[in-house]
Amino acid sequence: MHNNRYTFLYAIGISIVTAIILVLTSENLKPLQEANVALDNKKNILKSVLVNSEEREVVESQYNSSVEEMVLNSAGEIQENLNVDDVDMKKEVAKEPSERNLPLYVYTAEDGNKSYVIPLRGVGLWGPIWGYISVKDDFNTVKGAFFDHKGETPGLGAEIAETPFQQQFEGKMIYNDEGEFVSVNVMKATQKADIDSENRVDAISGGTITSNGVDEMIANCVKPYLTYFEKLKSN
Numbered sequence: 001m002h003n004n005r006y007t008f009l010y011a012i013g014i015s016i017v018t019a020i021i022l023v024l025t026s027e028n029l030k031p032l033q034e035a036n037v038a039l040d041n042k043k044n045i046l047k048s049v050l051v052n053s054e055e056r057e058v059v060e061s062q063y064n065s066s067v068e069e070m071v072l073n074s075a076g077e078i079q080e081n082l083n084v085d086d087v088d089m090k091k092e093v094a095k096e097p098s099e100r101n102l103p104l105y106v107y108t109a110e111d112g113n114k115s116y117v118i119p120l121r122g123v124g125l126w127g128p129i130w131g132y133i134s135v136k137d138d139f140n141t142v143k144g145a146f147f148d149h150k151g152e153t154p155g156l157g158a159e160i161a162e163t164p165f166q167q168q169f170e171g172k173m174i175y176n177d178e179g180e181f182v183s184v185n186v187m188k189a190t191q192k193a194d195i196d197s198e199n200r201v202d203a204i205s206g207g208t209i210t211s212n213g214v215d216e217m218i219a220n221c222v223k224p225y226l227t228y229f230e231k232l233k234s235n
Contacts, residue, residue, distance in 0.1 A: 042067075048132035048146040049107045049115045050170070066109070067117075072102040076228035089121040089130070097224040104225065107134065115143045118225055122217025124210040126151040129160065133184075133218060135174065139229040142184060145169035147214060157210030168201035174222060181226060186215035 039056060042063040046053070051066075053059050071082040074097060084103040092100045105117035115134040122129050131147035145166050152158040159165050172184045176199055185200040187193060188208075193200075203211035 044146045044148070045105050045107075045117050045132055048117050048134045048144050049109075050144045051107075066107055068106040068108070070104050070106070072104055072225070072228050074098045074100060074102070074224055074227065076231045089119055090128070093121045093220060097220075100224055102224055102228075104228070105132075113137060116225075116229070118222055120147075120217050120221045122213050122220065124149055124152050124160075124213040125157050125207075126153070129210065129213055129217060131160075131217075133169065133222065135222075135229075139233055140173050140175050142169050142172045142174065149210070152210050153207070155206075157204065157207040159204045159207060160210060160214055165201075165204060171198075172201060173198045181223060183215075183219035183222060186211045186218075 039059060043054070043059050045067065046059065046062060051062060053062065069084045071079045071084060071087060073079055079101065082101060084105070087101045087103045089103070092102075103119050105119075107115045107117060109115070114137045116137070116139070117132050117134045120131045120133060127150040129147065129149045129152070131145065133145040134143040135141065136143050147160040147166060149158060149161060152160065169184060174181060174183055176182045176196060182195065182199050185193075185195050186203050187195065187200050189202045191203075203215075
């Protein structure tokens with residue numbers, strides 16, 4: 001009986017000590033984890049404007065010197081009391097467009113040309129998908145795009161995170177020839193639809209549901225920014 005009690009108390013003691021160590025380690029690592037997440041976001045924003053680097057110092061320098069952050073409301077007004085880190089895209093896309101906070105990243109290239117980077121959030125086959133799409137300062141032409149996912153199928157839906165799929169978006173248009181917003185549609189190459197080639201890209205073969213998720217994500221996330229873009233065009 002004595003030995004059993006000792007063993008039981010010893011096991012409890014070890015468990016408590018281990019739990020305390022894990023909590024302290026997690027708290028100590030939290031700032032580093034948050035810094036790595038922030039760095040990853042900056043890399044992906046820059047990738048959406050076709051600036052690629054994996055070196056921390058280069059990414060930080062390029063981002064800090066070239067990217068302006070802001071948060072808009074649905075009326076196209078800058079919300080001075082909010083910054084992009086205050087906005088949870090998962091929560092925002094679940095709201096009605098008129099109620100959303102809209103993070104926006106403005107990239108200024110060395111030649112002075114601007115690109116407007118819109119964060120994206122949606123749902124694929126097996127879970128969340130996300131990314132960024134950038135629009136040139138004609139507010140129509142796509143500069144570039146970046147997508148990622150949590151658990152899409154390798155070789156199928158996971159192809160949204162690969163360069164060949166993302167490169168298709170470069171130079172595409174979000175408006176049609178009649179000046180109507182049609183987004184960039186992700187469609188099967190053989191699919192017949194009244195969508196011009198400049199407003200569509202090829203869906204992933206065998207990844208229909210994920211492709212549809214990207215299609216819906218782009219339209220849902222880009223459209224609320226049009227009011228702000230119209231204001232900039234009128235100015």
